[in-house]
Amino acid sequence: MSVTSNASSTESPDTDFRIDAGWIITMNAGNDVLPRHSLIVENGRISACLPWRDADVQFAHLPAQNAKDSILMPGLINAHTHLAMNLLRGFADDTPLKQWLENHIWPTESAHMGTSFVADGSELAIAESISNGVTTVNDMYFFPDEVAKVCRKAGIRATVGLLVFDFPTAWAGSTDEYFSKGIALHDACKGDPLIQTAFAPHAPYTVSQKPLERIATLSSELDIPVHMHVHETAFEVTEFVKAHGVRPIQRLHDIGLLSPSLLAVHLTQLTQDEISTLAETGVHAIHCPESNLKLASGQSPVADMLKAGVNVAVGTDGAASNNDLDLLGELRTAAFLAKLADGDASTLNAGTALRMVTIDAARALGLEHEIGSLEHGKSADCIVIKPDLGMIPVYDAQAQVVYTNSSPCVQDVWVAGKPLMRNRKLLTLDAERLYANAARWSEKIAENANLN
């Protein structure tokens, strides 16, 4: 919808409004930060961005959101998570990855896995995500059909993972069933304005060559991304080499999976040659620093990847290994680690870092024409951050968003022009119900694990 088409209308639909912001962090190609500007939203899309005084003249007819003491920026994109794992947040903490998965997480998931676990866990995670300014999630978990349902209900944008394992799980009993259920879900999401799908083979050590070849073919045919854990720990790489004689990334390359369709998550173990290969093939690296630290998995060479030209986005991983879905906090950790690794405080500056949870993450998901920056024609996925006593003064809006604890200052959240949170009140989810659900599940899970 053009700027002028609605200008003479006397009644505006709910998705037509303006936000008058103290600073607009655009995340456009020049990383422009515009002080005292208004964002104009018409029919859920951005139609203009101009100084307050001009907005007062040209868009006086639109309802105005007053964010004059606040920062407006694109909604955040969490490039890797397992939403439903919020129900296992803090379960068996301070345990090494292999033991954590094999002795705690996997048995507990097996005991409780089903549509209701996934629906309740995902809903809790989406509530937390929205309250932290996240407007798009890239999820990988069992029962992705439930995940899609809950995202739709909450109004959040999502890429749901069509999970594939070599072994049977509660979601599918055979390789064929993983594919048939996945493709059925993909078909069901066609035309959905907010939900898209990606293949989600768990990892090279849990999905063998044949299904990976099938995924390479199908992802190309269906034109959807492939979302996969790759080189998370040194142990898994060593074991893979023992079993197959090549490193997992080489195997993926041989299969043809290294391409701009691949979102490779974690990447804590990379040779310089592998970094070059990722850059040449256009693979997107998804960096989850806090999960890697908490599980002592290692540190992804982000500064080196950026120098090589690899596109890097950031994800929180699931809440069970983090323990929160605070994406701006995750980004802060990413920036800090890159500076230390590089020995240079100017490495991964605030503006560059912010791209990793906005426009560069959008690019990884193939959504860069729709979201990731506040530019004309894009969907109005945006958030207002109101600096509290821990964020002032504001000399540099981008630095304050990245380097302070800014997530609790996220005040308002819109997806496609629809408000999901106003003044920190969730509008599409029932918070009281979420507290009750979490308490009910944790009692059940703890009882089952003989923790009580």
Add this chain to the structure above:
Amino acid sequence: MSVTSNASSTESPDTDFRIDAGWIITMNAGNDVLPRHSLIVENGRISACLPWRDADVQFAHLPAQNAKDSILMPGLINAHTHLAMNLLRGFADDTPLKQWLENHIWPTESAHMGTSFVADGSELAIAESISNGVTTVNDMYFFPDEVAKVCRKAGIRATVGLLVFDFPTAWAGSTDEYFSKGIALHDACKGDPLIQTAFAPHAPYTVSQKPLERIATLSSELDIPVHMHVHETAFEVTEFVKAHGVRPIQRLHDIGLLSPSLLAVHLTQLTQDEISTLAETGVHAIHCPESNLKLASGQSPVADMLKAGVNVAVGTDGAASNNDLDLLGELRTAAFLAKLADGDASTLNAGTALRMVTIDAARALGLEHEIGSLEHGKSADCIVIKPDLGMIPVYDAQAQVVYTNSSPCVQDVWVAGKPLMRNRKLLTLDAERLYANAARWSEKIAENANLN
């Protein structure tokens, strides 16, 4: 005051009350976490800790604070900060330490330094500290008399640093004046229940041998700690060796400053021998991981120091190099880094980590008999953390406090039984005034720096 002395009284003073908590994180020697317990506070001190049902019988006469869905724990101790630097938060970010100090921070400080800068900056920082659950600060800055005044007004507990430099600053024109002003302030604070002092020689490269010798003697005579930046960067160590032929820690050892009175801050550059020396001499290490990362200064070998038996506390450093005073976030970063450095997810588990901002920090400040744990006879410095959607479910209260973004969930804060924050509303400071002050200062500072 004993438990029974007040039991029959019909009127309780304001500092007599009970808090009924879902979980009490005691930070006692056994790191006990007590579910469904009440903390009894009489005359500002902890007189008992017992199950709700027993409190209902024995302490029915005391006003009860309902925190039955919340976590009660000792108030946090920020073991290293420069409060007033909150006014420079985000000023000249993404700049290496030397350049940041010499081209930005020090010239700006020189241009604006004075009682009003320190009073306004400290007040803003204390407000932020309280809202993050900090009840004790160990500060080092110019005009420590102003810092003491503001702390007293706010009701926060503080160790104020008696600053010493070799060169003149706005606070003192000569070495003698640093000492005379420092000792005058020390005398003025005598008998103050909440304010104590420490000598605060800035660093081995800014304070020469003679004043350091004087500090060694005086700190022993006055029985106060010494608070000093030590081995913050590789550069400063190399330069010191060039100039003096020994590493700074050796110089401090020769002077007799390595003792349980010393709080050595940063310590990113340590040999194994130096770690042993710190352990043998009883020096307290103050770890500021986020400042070290943000300025790319290096990483303190915390896991190695803990193994060697060094007492480690955590500080945020000033907000200008962090950029927040979120001590629980700082602790999360500390735990994550130690796990990675050690290659073991069980290193620095949540319970051990929490000691570094409570009882072990109290020990560093010589206050372990007064604060740092919720035990009989200690001062009622405590906080209530109410888990929000980003902290539930709670399987393990300590893990959730450390590994989630828990600071914004700090609900209530008491120091010596006096409430400083209730339901996130500050009671001793005027938030509106702080916003106005910060805006005024940042305009002035930015204008002066030609940033506008």
